[in-house]
Amino acid sequence: MAREAALAACLEAVLGSRRSANRVFELLEPLAGQEEPEHIVSAARTCSRLFGALLQRRELFVGPLPEQDASLAESYSAEDKYRIWMRHRYRDCVGCLGELMGHDSFQVKELALCTLMKFVELEAQYPLIKIEWKGTLTFPCDLLKVVVDGLLPSKEDASLLISRFQEYLEYDDVRYFVMKAVTASVGQVMQKTKERPLPFYQQNVFSLISPINMPNKESEMVKFMVKQDNREELKLSKLQAHKHVFEKMWLTFLKHKLPTGLYKKVLVILHDSVLPYMNEPTLMMDFLTVAYGIGGAISLLALNGLFILIHQHNLEYPDFYKKLYNLLDPSIYHVKYRARFFHLTDLFLSSSHLPAYLVAAFIKRLARLALTAPPEALLMIIPFICNLFRRHPACRLLLHCPGGPADMSEDPYVMEEEEPSESRALESSLWEIQSLQNHYHPDVAKAAAVLNHSLSEIEDDISGLLELSAYELFDKEVKKKAVDVPLEFEQVRGLFGKKNDIFAEHFSLD
Amino acid sequence: SNPFEVKVNRQKFDILGRKTKNDVGLPGVSRSKAIKKRNQTLLKEYKEREKTNVFKDKRFGEYNTKITPEEKMIRRFALERQQNYVKKNIYNLNEDEELTHYGQSLAEIEKLNDIVDSDSDTEERGTLSAELTAAHFGGGGGLLRKKVSSEQQEEEEEKPKSRKELIEEMIAKSKQEKQERQTRRESALELTEKLDKDWKEIQTLMARKPPKAERKDKEVEKPKPDEYDMIVRELGFEMKAKPSERLKTEEELAKEEQARLQRLEADRLRRMHGIEEEANKKRPSHMSADDLADGFILDKDDRRLLSYKDGKINIENEEEKEEEEGEEEEEEEGEEEDNENEEESQEESASEDEDGAADSHSDLESDLESEEEASGNKKEKKHMANENEPQNVEKLDPKREAAKSELPYTFAVPESYETFKSLLAGRTIEQQLTILERIQKCNHPSLAVGNKAKLEKLFGFLLEYIGELATLDTPELRTIDKLVLPLYNLCQMFPEAASDSIKFILRDAAHDLEEVIEVKGRATFPGLDTLIYLKIVSLLFPTSDFWHPVVTPAFMYMSQLLTKCRIATLQDVIKGLFVCCLFLEYVSFSRRFVPELINFLLGVLHISLPKNQAQGYTVVHPFTPVGKNLELLLVRDEEDLKSWEKQNVPLSIVTRLKETSRTEINHTRLSCLALCFDLIRKCAALYEPLPSFHEIMHPIRILLTQHVPVNEYPEKLQECYHSALKELENKVKHYTPLICEKKKPVPLKQYTPKIVKVLEFGKKQAGNKKEQERKQLIQRHKRELKGAIREIRKDNQYLARMQLSETMERDSARKRKVKELLGSLATQEGEWKAMKRSKWKN
Numbered sequence A: 001m002a003r004e005a006a007l008a009a010c011l012e013a014v015l016g017s018r019r020s021a022n023r024v025f026e027l028l029e030p031l032a033g034q035e036e037p038e039h040i041v042s043a044a045r046t047c048s049r050l051f052g053a054l055l056q057r058r059e060l061f062v063g064p065l066p067e068q069d070a071s072l073a074e075s076y077s078a079e080d081k082y083r084i085w086m087r088h089r090y091r092d093c094v095g096c097l098g099e100l101m102g103h104d105s106f107q108v109k110e111l112a113l114c115t116l117m118k119f120v121e122l123e124a125q126y127p128l129i130k131i132e133w134k135g136t137l138t139f140p141c142d143l144l145k146v147v148v149d150g151l152l153p154s155k156e157d158a159s160l161l162i163s164r165f166q167e168y169l170e171y172d173d174v175r176y177f178v179m180k181a182v183t184a185s186v187g188q189v190m191q192k193t194k195e196r197p198l199p200f201y202q203q204n205v206f207s208l209i210s211p212i213n214m215p216n217k218e219s220e221m222v223k224f225m226v227k228q229d230n231r232e233e234l235k236l237s238k239l240q241a242h243k244h245v246f247e248k249m250w251l252t253f254l255k256h257k258l259p260t261g262l263y264k265k266v267l268v269i270l271h272d273s274v275l276p277y278m279n280e281p282t283l284m285m286d287f288l289t290v291a292y293g294i295g296g297a298i299s300l301l302a303l304n305g306l307f308i309l310i311h312q313h314n315l316e317y318p319d320f321y322k323k324l325y326n327l328l329d330p331s332i333y334h335v336k337y338r339a340r341f342f343h344l345t346d347l348f349l350s351s352s353h354l355p356a357y358l359v360a361a362f363i364k365r366l367a368r369l370a371l372t373a374p375p376e377a378l379l380m381i382i383p384f385i386c387n388l389f390r391r392h393p394a395c396r397l398l399l400h401c402p403g404g405p406a407d408m409s410e411d412p413y414v415m416e417e418e419e420p421s422e423s424r425a426l427e428s429s430l431w432e433i434q435s436l437q438n439h440y441h442p443d444v445a446k447a448a449a450v451l452n453h454s455l456s457e458i459e460d461d462i463s464g465l466l467e468l469s470a471y472e473l474f475d476k477e478v479k480k481k482a483v484d485v486p487l488e489f490e491q492v493r494g495l496f497g498k499k500n501d502i503f504a505e506h507f508s509l510d
Numbered sequence B: 001s002n003p004f005e006v007k008v009n010r011q012k013f014d015i016l017g018r019k020t021k022n023d024v025g026l027p028g029v030s031r032s033k034a035i036k037k038r039n040q041t042l043l044k045e046y047k048e049r050e051k052t053n054v055f056k057d058k059r060f061g062e063y064n065t066k067i068t069p070e071e072k073m074i075r076r077f078a079l080e081r082q083q084n085y086v087k088k089n090i091y092n093l094n095e096d097e098e099l100t101h102y103g104q105s106l107a108e109i110e111k112l113n114d115i116v117d118s119d120s121d122t123e124e125r126g127t128l129s130a131e132l133t134a135a136h137f138g139g140g141g142g143l144l145r146k147k148v149s150s151e152q153q154e155e156e157e158e159k160p161k162s163r164k165e166l167i168e169e170m171i172a173k174s175k176q177e178k179q180e181r182q183t184r185r186e187s188a189l190e191l192t193e194k195l196d197k198d199w200k201e202i203q204t205l206m207a208r209k210p211p212k213a214e215r216k217d218k219e220v221e222k223p224k225p226d227e228y229d230m231i232v233r234e235l236g237f238e239m240k241a242k243p244s245e246r247l248k249t250e251e252e253l254a255k256e257e258q259a260r261l262q263r264l265e266a267d268r269l270r271r272m273h274g275i276e277e278e279a280n281k282k283r284p285s286h287m288s289a290d291d292l293a294d295g296f297i298l299d300k301d302d303r304r305l306l307s308y309k310d311g312k313i314n315i316e317n318e319e320e321k322e323e324e325e326g327e328e329e330e331e332e333e334g335e336e337e338d339n340e341n342e343e344e345s346q347e348e349s350a351s352e353d354e355d356g357a358a359d360s361h362s363d364l365e366s367d368l369e370s371e372e373e374a375s376g377n378k379k380e381k382k383h384m385a386n387e388n389e390p391q392n393v394e395k396l397d398p399k400r401e402a403a404k405s406e407l408p409y410t411f412a413v414p415e416s417y418e419t420f421k422s423l424l425a426g427r428t429i430e431q432q433l434t435i436l437e438r439i440q441k442c443n444h445p446s447l448a449v450g451n452k453a454k455l456e457k458l459f460g461f462l463l464e465y466i467g468e469l470a471t472l473d474t475p476e477l478r479t480i481d482k483l484v485l486p487l488y489n490l491c492q493m494f495p496e497a498a499s500d501s502i503k504f505i506l507r508d509a510a511h512d513l514e515e516v517i518e519v520k521g522r523a524t525f526p527g528l529d530t531l532i533y534l535k536i537v538s539l540l541f542p543t544s545d546f547w548h549p550v551v552t553p554a555f556m557y558m559s560q561l562l563t564k565c566r567i568a569t570l571q572d573v574i575k576g577l578f579v580c581c582l583f584l585e586y587v588s589f590s591r592r593f594v595p596e597l598i599n600f601l602l603g604v605l606h607i608s609l610p611k612n613q614a615q616g617y618t619v620v621h622p623f624t625p626v627g628k629n630l631e632l633l634l635v636r637d638e639e640d641l642k643s644w645e646k647q648n649v650p651l652s653i654v655t656r657l658k659e660t661s662r663t664e665i666n667h668t669r670l671s672c673l674a675l676c677f678d679l680i681r682k683c684a685a686l687y688e689p690l691p692s693f694h695e696i697m698h699p700i701r702i703l704l705t706q707h708v709p710v711n712e713y714p715e716k717l718q719e720c721y722h723s724a725l726k727e728l729e730n731k732v733k734h735y736t737p738l739i740c741e742k743k744k745p746v747p748l749k750q751y752t753p754k755i756v757k758v759l760e761f762g763k764k765q766a767g768n769k770k771e772q773e774r775k776q777l778i779q780r781h782k783r784e785l786k787g788a789i790r791e792i793r794k795d796n797q798y799l800a801r802m803q804l805s806e807t808m809e810r811d812s813a814r815k816r817k818v819k820e821l822l823g824s825l826a827t828q829e830g831e832w833k834a835m836k837r838s839k840w841k842n
Helices: A002-016 A018-032 A037-057 A068-073 A078-100 A106-125 A141-151 A159-170 A172-193 A199-209 A239-255 A260-277 A281-294 A297-313 A320-327 A338-348 A356-370 A375-391 A393-398 A431-436 A442-452 A470-479 A502-506 B027-040 B042-047 B069-086 B106-122 B130-137 B141-157 B163-207 B227-237 B250-272 B277-282 B315-320 B326-344 B349-365 B371-385 B390-396 B398-403 B417-424 B429-442 B451-471 B477-493 B495-520 B528-540 B551-564 B570-586 B595-606 B638-643 B653-659 B662-687 B693-707 B715-729 B769-841
Strands: none
Touching (some): A002 A018, A002 A037, A018 A037, A018 A078, A037 A106, A078 A106, A106 A141, A106 A159, A141 A199, A159 A172, A172 A199, A199 A239, A199 A260, A239 A260, A239 A281, A260 A297, A338 A375, A356 A375, A356 A393, A375 A431, A375 A470, A431 B693, A470 B495, B027 B042, B042 B769, B417 B429, B417 B451, B429 B451, B451 B477, B451 B528, B477 B495, B477 B528, B495 B528, B528 B551, B551 B570, B551 B595, B570 B653, B595 B693, B662 B693, B662 B715
16 A cells, blocks of 8 residues: 555656656556566556656657657757656656566556557547648557557467457557558568467467458448547548458468468358458468368368359369369268358259269268268258259269169279269269168158158258257257157166176176 | 831930930830739729728738748748647646655745755754655655655565654654754854954954954854854955956967067067057058947057056056056956955955965966066066065065065155155165065055155156266166166156156256367266166167157267267276167167267277278267377287286276276276177177168278287187178178159149039029929929829729720620510510411411
C-alpha cells in the first residue's frame, strides 16, 4: 500500500509541476526491473495515467523525435526540451510495456496490452506526428507494431492474450493496421529462421489472424477507433484496401512451411474465412496444389479450397479425378473431416459427363473400403453409392450383369491400380455391398439390401447422413421403444457358461 | 318340329344388339300343351265340382322320389314292426320281468346298498343277516327257490335237524359275526386315532401353530365333532382332485422339449432375418373345414412361456396375454393344482400321491431347462415349487437347511441400493444366492400388488451390485458368475424392466465415452464392469435378432469401443480383445459381419510386429501405422518366449497388471497373440460365406504370411498361427456376378370405370330410380294382369267347350235313346199291325 501511495504521490508531483519531472524515473523503474507482479501492475497503471494525461495535455513532443543528447545541444526552447525529454520517457515506457507483454504473469501481460492499446487510442487522437498535409496518416503504426510483436512471441503460446486482443480487432482501422503489422512481422521473423518452421510463432500468428472478421460490404465499415473527418478519402475506408492487406498477410503467412497440425487448421478455415475475402483467390492456387499433393488428411482438406477455385475461378487441374481417386484409403471413413470430404466428393462426382469407368472405379473403391468402415460411415456411403448409380446408369453393370461370365475365380477389380481407367472396375460386381447386407447394424443391412432391387429414380438426400456420428446412432437406437423384449431361452449357467463359450476358452474368472 | 307348324314373326328392321325372343312361334305345340295342362287341372276340378270327399294316400314315402324302392320297403317294414311293438297291452303280464333277489328288486338293492352299510356302521345295533331274515320272515320268491336248494343240500348232509337247533345255530353264528365286526371297528378306530394324532403333530409343524391340547376324553360315547371329521367333511365339499394327464415318459418329454426348442429356435431365426411378425400374420391362412371361426390362432409368439417361476406362470404375463395357448392352459391347471396342493398339504395319503403326481407333472410341463440339465434341474424345480413354505425346503434338503440356518426366511425387497448392499454384505456366495431367492419368493408378484415394481427394482440393484463387484481392486468374478443366475430369472420375469435398466447403463457408458471424446479427442477403454455388463447382455437376450431393443445399442457401443478408444497399454489390448470376443459371440449365430472386429484384430497383429514393417496393408483407427504405442505386443526375450505356455488370461489382470513381473507381462502378451490368432480363425470360419470374404481378410492374410515372425514363436503359438492361416487359405475363391432381382412389372395405372347411362330412344328415362322402379312395377303388373285375363278367358273358353261337348253328348245320347225308343215302338207297332193283318187275313 505504501508503495502505491508513493507512486500516487509521485504521479501527482510529476503532473503538478515540471520541477519534479525527474521523479518519472521512480515510476519507470519498477517496469523494467524484476519486481513482484503486483508492483509492476500498479506501476503500469500509474504510468498509463501519467502519459495518458500528458498526451491529452499535448505535453509530449510532436514530430520526428531528435536524439536525446542532440536535443540538449540544439536550439530548442526550454519547453521543447522538456517535451522532448518527456517524449523519450514515454518511449522508454512503451518499450518496457512491450517487454512486459512477454512476462510470466498473465495479469501483467494483459495490463501491458491494455495500457499499450490505450496509448494507441490516445496517440491516434492526439497524434505525435506532425500533420503536414491534410490526409496525413495519424494512426500510430509504430506503437501498434510493438503490440503485435508482443502478441506474437516465438517461444510460447500466447493464444490467451490474443483472445483478449480480439475485441480491438472489431475496429476497422485497428484491424487494418494489425494486418499490416502482422505481414511485416511474419516477413521479418520467418526470413531469419530460413525455412525452419517455428511452431509457436506460427501458431500465434494463426490464432491472431484466423479470427479476423472481414467486413462483407463497405457500408459495414463504420466502427473506427479514431474518428477522422476526412476518412472517406483515406485508403483505410476502402474495402478493396482491406482485402488487399488481408490477402497479403495470408500469402506471407502461408509462404512458409507450416507444421502439420497448423496446416490442417489453416485448410479447415481456408475456404470459409479466407478465400472469400481475397481480391485474387487464385493466388492461393499454389498453396492448395501443394497441399493436395501431400496426401492424407491434408489433401482431403485442400480439396475444399480447390473446389472453390475450380468452381468459381476457372482453375484448370489436370488429373484431378485421378488424384481424388488415390485419396481414397481406409482412413477416409474414420477421419474427422469425413462429412466435408464426402460432401465435396459428391459434388465432384455429380457431373453426368464423367466416363462410366471412372465412376465405376470410384464406386468399387468406396465399396471396397467400406468393408472396414464403422456403421455411421456405412449409413452414409451406401446411399452415396446408390446416388452414383442413379446418376450414371451405365455403372449399373456392377449391380446387374446378366450376360457376364458365370464364375470368376478372382475379383477383376485391381485395388492397387492408381489409374482409374486401368482398374477394370466395370468388369467387376459389387460383392462388397452384398457382404454388407450381413452387417450387424440393422439399418446398414437394410440400406445395403436396397441394391438387391433395381433402384428408384429419385436420389437419396445424403446431406443429413454426412454428419452422422456413432453416438447419435447409439442414441437413436436406445431411444427406440420396443413393444416387447425377446429373451434368451437358453438357461444361464454362469458368466461364461454358454455352450462353446469363446470366453471360457481364453479367459479365466480369477 | 314340323315346319308347317312353325310360325315366324318377321321383324321389320334388324336392330343390332336387341335380343328377339319371339321371332319363332309354335302355335300348335303350345296350344296342345295348354290343353293338356288344363285337362290335368281345370278339367279335374270341373269334374269334381260337386264332390266333397277327398282321397288321401298315407303310405309311407309314396310320393317321395328321393328314397329308393328297396329302402322304402325296408322303412315300411320297420314301421310296421315298430307299430306292433310299441302297441303295449297293459293286460299282458309277461311283458316286463323284474329281477329279484331275496324278494327284493335287484335294482333297488343296488341303489340302497351303501345306505344299509353305513347305517350298520354308525349304529351300534347289528343288522339281521340275510339268513336270519329268511328264517324269520320267509323271504321272497327268489330266496325261497334258493332256500329250497340249500335245504335240500342240508337234508342230504345231516338229515335230522330240528327247527330249534337251526335257530340256535343261527344265533351263535350271528353273535360271532357281531363280535368280529366290533373288534374290527375298534382296531379301525384305534388306527384312525393314531393317524389323527400323527396328523396333528405334523399339522402343528406345518402350520407353525401351537399344538392344541390333546383331546382328553377319547372314550366318550358320542364324540364331539372331531377335527379329523371336520376336515374330512371340508374335503368332501372341496374340489376333488381331477384326473390329470398321465405322466409322460422320458421319450415324450424329450420330444416335447425338442419341439419347444425348435419352436423357439424358429422364432429366433425369424427375428434374426428381421421378418416382422405382422408380415406373417397378414398372409391369408388356410381355413380348415373344422375351423370354428373363433379367431383362435395357434401360431403366435409364445415367448412368454418362458417366464415361469417356481413352476408357476408369471402372473403379469397372464394378464397381458388374454389368449392362452392350449399348452399354457394346461400348465395353468397344473399350477392351480399346485396351489391346492400347498394349501391342503398332506392330509390324505391317497390325495397326496395324486397331488405329487400332478405336481411333478406340472414341473415337467414348465421345465425350462435345457436338455442336458433336465434331470438335475427338475429336482431343483421341485423344491422351488414348494418353497412358499420354507419348511418344505428344510424337509427336502436338510443339508441346505443347516447351511443357512442363520438366515431369516422372509425378506422385504430393499428400497434402496444401500440397504440391498448391506443385506448381502459379508455373506458367502451361497448365502447371497439364497437371500436373493427368498426375496423373490416372498415378494412374488402374485402375492401382493406392489411386488412387481419392487422386484423390478431389485434387478437394477443386482446389476449395480455386479458392477460394483467388478470394479473392485480384485474383482469378485466368481460371485458375479453365480449372481447371473438370479439375474437371469428376474429378467425372465420382467423383460421390460430388465431391458430398461440395462439400456440405462449402456446409455450412461456411451455418454461418458462421448464426453471423453469431446474433451480429449480420444477415449479410453471403460472398466471391467462395463465389459461384464456387455457379457451379461448376451446371456439375457438373444443376440442374433435383426433388431433388439438392448442388443442393438450394445452392438453400437462395442463398435465405438473398438474404433474410438486408444490402445496405449497392454490392458487396453486385453479389453479390446475381450470386446472382440463379445462381438464374435454376439454374431456367432447370425453370422453378421463386423468390420470393426477385423480392423481391431489386424491392429493387434500390427502392434505385435517390430516397427516400420507396414507394407501391403493399412491399419485404421485407433491403430496407426507409425507413432508411439507400437510394439505393444512384441516379445523379444528368448527366455520368455520359451517358457510360455498356453493358458487363459485372467480377467483381473486388467486391474493389477502393474504388479506383475516382466516375464508375466511377456507371457500375457503371447497369450493375447494366441487369442488373436484364435479369433482370426473363428472369424474366418464365420465369414466364409460372405461374397467378399477374401477382400475382407486380405490385409490379415498379408500380415500373417509376410510379416509375422512365426519361427520365433513358441510351438503352441505356432500351432495357433498355422490353424488360423489354414482357415484363411483354405477357402475357395468364388465370384458370381451380381444379378438384380427382377423387378415386378408395374401395372398400368387404372382408374375406376366411369359408368354412364346409355340413353336409348323409346325408353322412358325420366324420373329418378325409385320412380322408374315404380313405373316398371306398374308395367309388369299390367302385363301380368293382361296375361291373367287371357288365361282366365282361355279357361272359360275351355270350360265352355267342355260344357258344350258334355251337353252335345248328353243330347246325342238322348236323341239316340229316343230314336231307340221310337224304333222299338215302331217295331212293336209294326209287329202288332202285322199280327193284326195276319189275323185279319187269316
